[in-house]
Amino acid sequence: MTAGRFAPSPSGDLHVGNLRTAVLAWLHARRTDREFLVRIEDLDRVQPGAEERQLADLAALGLDWDGAVVRQSERARLYDAALASLAGRGLVYECYCTRREILEAPSAPHEPPGIYRGTCRNLSDAERLAQAAVRPAALRLRSELPDFTIQDELHGTYEGVVDDFVLRRGDGVVAYNLAVVVDDAQQGVDQVVRGEDLLPSAPRQAYLATLLGNQPPTYVHVPVALNTDGQRLAKRDGAVTYQQLRELGVDAMALIAQSLGLAGSTMAELLEEYDPASLPRDPWVFVPPPG
Ligand code: GLU
Numbered sequence: 001m002t003a004g005r006f007a008p009s010p011s012g013d014l015h016v017g018n019l020r021t022a023v024l025a026w027l028h029a030r031r032t033d034r035e036f037l038v039r040i041e042d043l044d045r046v047q048p049g050a051e052e053r054q055l056a057d058l059a060a061l062g063l064d065w066d067g068a069v070v071r072q073s074e075r076a077r078l079y080d081a082a083l084a085s086l087a088g089r090g091l092v093y094e095c096y097c098t099r100r101e102i103l104e105a106p107s108a109p110h111e112p113p114g115i116y117r118g119t120c121r122n123l124s125d126a127e128r129l130a131q132a133a134v135r136p137a138a139l140r141l142r143s144e145l146p147d148f149t150i151q152d153e154l155h156g157t158y159e160g161v162v163d164d165f166v167l168r169r170g171d172g173v174v175a176y177n178l179a180v181v182v183d184d185a186q187q188g189v190d191q192v193v194r195g196e197d198l199l200p201s202a203p204r205q206a207y208l209a210t211l212l213g214n215q216p217p218t219y220v221h222v223p224v225a226l227n228t229d230g231q232r233l234a235k236r237d238g239a240v241t242y243q244q245l246r247e248l249g250v251d252a253m254a255l256i257a258q259s260l261g262l263a264g265s266t267m268a269e270l271l272e273e274y275d276p277a278s279l280p281r282d283p284w285v286f287v288p289p290p291g
Contacts, residue, residue, distance in 0.1 A: 003066070004029025004191040005037040006058070007180070010050035014057055015240035016286060017195075017225025017233040020256045024222050025193035026063045026267065027274045035066040037187055041180070042073045043173055057242040061253050062267035070187065072179050079174040082182045082212055083139065083167060091144075091211065092167060094128060094137035095120040112200075116140065116163045139168040141208065148203040152219040154279055160203035181205050185214040193220040197232070223283040230285075238288045250289045259284045 006022045008014060014022070029036040038058065040051050055069065086092050097105075097119050105117055121142065123131070131137070141164055149159045166175045184192065192202075199221040206216035225233040239245055245252045257263065257270055260280060264270040 001035060001188040002033075002190045003035040003037050003188050004032075004193055005039055005184070005187070005189050006063075006065075007039040007041050007183075007194070008054050009041045009045055010047060010054060011045040012047050012050050012235060013241040013243070014054050015225070015233055015235060015237075016242070016245065016252055016255065017240075017284070019057065019061060019242060019252060020225060020259060020284065021193070021195050021222060022058055022063060023061065023256050023267070023270070024220075024260070024279070027271055028193045028220060028276060028279075029191060030271055031274055031276050032191065034191055035188075036064070037067065037189065038065040038069045039183055039187070040069060040071045041176065042071055043176070043179055053243075060242060061256075064267075070183070072174075072183065075179070075183065076174070078182050078186055079168075079179055082178060083174075086141065086167070086211065087139075091142045092139050093121060093142055093164075094123075094132075095140045095164075095166070096131035096135055096137055098135075112161070115161055116165065118164055121164060136170045136172075138166050138170040140164040141167055141211075143207070145207070148207040150202045150206045150216060150219055152199070152202070152221055153276075154220060154222065154281060155199060158199065158202065160200050162204050162207045165204050177201060177204055177208065181208045181212065181214075184217055185209060185212065190215070190217045191220070192217045193222060195224045196221045197224055220279065223280055225286050226283045228285060228287060233286050237286070240286070240288075245289065248289050 004025055006025045026036050102116055103113055143162050143164050147159050148162045149157055152158050165177055167178045168174050202219050209216045227233050227237045239248055242252045254265055262270050262273050264273055
């Protein structure tokens with residue numbers, strides 16, 4: 001089985017930019033004869049009720065998905081097994097750095113802030129013990145290369161940094177980068193359509209996939225929605241959720257279709273018209289409806 005997916009974090013309602021990404025992921029998967037899966041990424045930042053509202057909004061748009069919705073909070077065993085496999089090969093180490101220490105560590109010129117420079121990579125046992133008395137350890141990947149190259153249908157060949165990124169946080173929560181890679185592989189996801197903001201994470205994830213013995217998926221990082229100030233669309237930009245738009249008499253589906261240059265008004269109609277070669281390349285500027 002091959003599949004595409006949409007994997008929202010239930011931290012609040014989806015806005016119309018997120019919904020547009022979901023529509024694109026669905027169209028792209030269906031158009032390329034793949035199954036379409038929905039996975040709830042609920043390891044972190046869960047708002048009660050958000051998952052139900054997100055799923056209701058996807059269904060209201062006419063998106064359907066194959067099989068049951070999967071929740072990351074129910075898959076700890078899979079993540080633990082992946083961690084154990086990496087640890088067994090010496091690819092995991094304990095890190096005691098705080099976020100602040102990492103941000104303040106000296107970095108090389110032109111290096112984006114927050115890249116981990118391996119402070120805890122080679123601690124002695126004594127150093128580790130001393131640190132462990134102060135705070136719980138995060139687990140990091142002992143990366144064996146500085147960067148990794150992925151293929152993206154929109155961005156072409158894309159090379160990005162692979163630092164010793166976190167696999168499990170100090171509070172015991174499995175990191176997004178590990179969970180997403182384990183889940184995509186285990187669920188047969190070989191096509192990842194998602195917002196462009198996640199493009200810099202893709203080389204880390206693709207590298208981790210190869211370490212776990214899996215072929216990285218095909219990536220399609222689509223432009224995100226912007227507000228009229230040119231900033232990433234957010235809830236505070238006003239009427240941006242499916243329900244808010246509905247209350248103003250605006251059909252989110254029609255708005256999304258129009259933004260994609262498509263004329264249909266149901267998912268089935270959009271699918272007929274949709275040409276994967278004409279994926280949007282520019283951000284979509286969302287103009288709030290009057291109201
Ligand atoms: N859960 C992530 C988010 O909502 C998306 C992860 C992914 O698509 O890989 O930002």
